[in-house]
Amino acid sequence: MFNKFFDKLKNGLAKTKNNFTDKISEALKSTVTIDDDLYDEIEEILVTSDIGVETSMYIIEKLKEVIKEEKVKDPQLVNTYLKKVIVEIIGTDKGTLIPEKVPETVLVIGVNGVGKTTSIGKISAKLKNENYKVVMAAADTFRAAAIDQLEIWSERAEVDIIKHQEGSDPSAVVFDGIQAAKARKADVLICDTAGRLHNKKNLMNELEKINRVIDREFSESARKTLLVLDATTGQNAVIQAKEFMEVCKIDGIILTKLDGTAKGGVVISIKHSLGIPVELIGVGEGIDDLQEFDPEAFVEALF
Structure with missing residues (x-):
């Protein structure tokens, strides 16, 4: 393997x-x-x-x-x-998508086009294969395409999805996602959240509201926020991460599209500049091509 x-x-x-x-x-x-x-x-x-x-x-x-x-x-x-x-x-710490404790709520953020929805689909499929019960919440309500795309992934990964209409309040979607996760005794609730960096204040307010809902309704769940970055953008990905860090605490990074770029060195820069662990990397289009990041294997492959 x-x-x-x-x-x-x-x-x-x-x-x-x-x-x-x-x-x-x-x-x-x-x-x-x-x-x-x-x-x-x-x-x-x-x-x-x-x-x-x-x-x-x-x-x-x-x-x-x-x-x-x-x-x-x-x-x-x-x-x-x-x-x-x-x-x-x-460092030598390997990335992981296995929850430290269940239930767990995972907020996934990132700008449009970085592969956020696809990453959520692949994470859900992997967790399902590891016998975890997963519920998705389509809280990126500003794009109908994001909701539709997540729904396709929920079918592919065979996990439940909670969604509202485009333009709905994201925290209301998360609220319903929490109720569904509790009722269905889910291990992991994965929330797709928006990433509109051009209006940081709105994004900050939205994420604060979502976190308040989780505090109130699902305080027993562990929580982490993962940021999705596109490796093909190189140093722009680092700049993007710094901007997101001004808005909220980031626990780990999902770096997509490493297979399509000569800019894979950005992994080293992310760790040095930001001090945030890279948890998962995308090295292909397939459902199994989102891998848990292994630093030693990464350096071996590089050299």
């Missing part, structure tokens, strides 16, 4: 690898000494892999330190130490 997932991850990260580690290996081949020119070249490769300027500079500083400490003279060994530095940044 691990090999199957690792192969998917490796294939998904192929574009990032070409843009990142392969270029570094190429640079090291033609290098005789470890000097400032080499560090500058590596830094440039990191920045163009969407690791971001701040994180790239941090990586280079750490790399210089460790190379000096270990008295490394052979440029061919630089890759090994670079890998160690990146592992240190990303």
Whole structure:
């Protein structure tokens, strides 16, 4: 099973690898000494892999330190130490979608087009396969398409959905979702919530209202908020995350479309810049292609 997932991850990260580690290996081949020119070249490769300027500079500083400490003279060994530095940044904590305790309420936020609804569908299917009872609440009521899309996913994943008309009060949908989750003894209630960052005040008010409803009606449930980001947007995803963090507390990140981008380095930037764990990554279109994030497997696939 691990090999199957690792192969998917490796294939998904192929574009990032070409843009990142392969270029570094190429640079090291033609290098005789470890000097400032080499560090500058590596830094440039990191920045163009969407690791971001701040994180790239941090990586280079750490790399210089460790190379000096270990008295490394052979440029061919630089890759090994670079890998160690990146592992240190990303950490070893694996992502998970299994609830710490049940019942659990999961709020999923993210702007349109990042793959939010699809991610909710895939999470629901995975939880159902793990024998958890799931109820979806279609609380992104500002787009009829979001409600319709979630309904299609609820049928595909074979889980219940609670929905209202387009334009309804999102907190009213969550209220009904909670009542349904209680009545049906569901383990997990997953709420699709809107992500209109152009009006942060409205979004903040809406999320506060939803959280008040959960506090009042479902205080016994554990709660987490997951932010969905699109890996193909690179550093813009980090900027987006920072803006969402101004609006609410984010417990974890779902990073979609890693298979379609050379900007997979953004995973390193997210961990370094935001300190928020990446819980799930999307490496394909299939229902099983949303994987729990394994930092060590990620770095292995990258190198």
